[in-house]
Amino acid sequence: MPKFRVIDGTPAPDTPAEKQRERIRKMAYKHMPSCTSCGGSEYITARIGNVRSKLCVICLTQGRRRVME
Structure with a gap:
């Protein structure tokens, strides 16, 4: 039986769009x-x-239905 x-996985690619999303998440109230x-903060x-x-x-x-919290 194989074990x-x-x-360790590779980190997600650091694209410019992902950098912007990260920056927006940090500055949100x-x-x-x-x-x-x-x-995004529009709902x-x-x-x-x-x-x-x-x-x-x-x-x-x-086309995605994301519920915000």
Whole structure:
């Protein structure tokens, strides 16, 4: 039976877009919600029944439904 070995992975590529997202995430206010994937702070409030969700506008225009916290 082969043994399972864990190796150190390579870090994610440091692209200019990723640097900008990182910078935006760092400068965001604590009381403002921000998207975890793109770092945007614009949101739309969607209501289904009695549940409200804040959806990221940037991700929503790209076809992804990301709930902001």
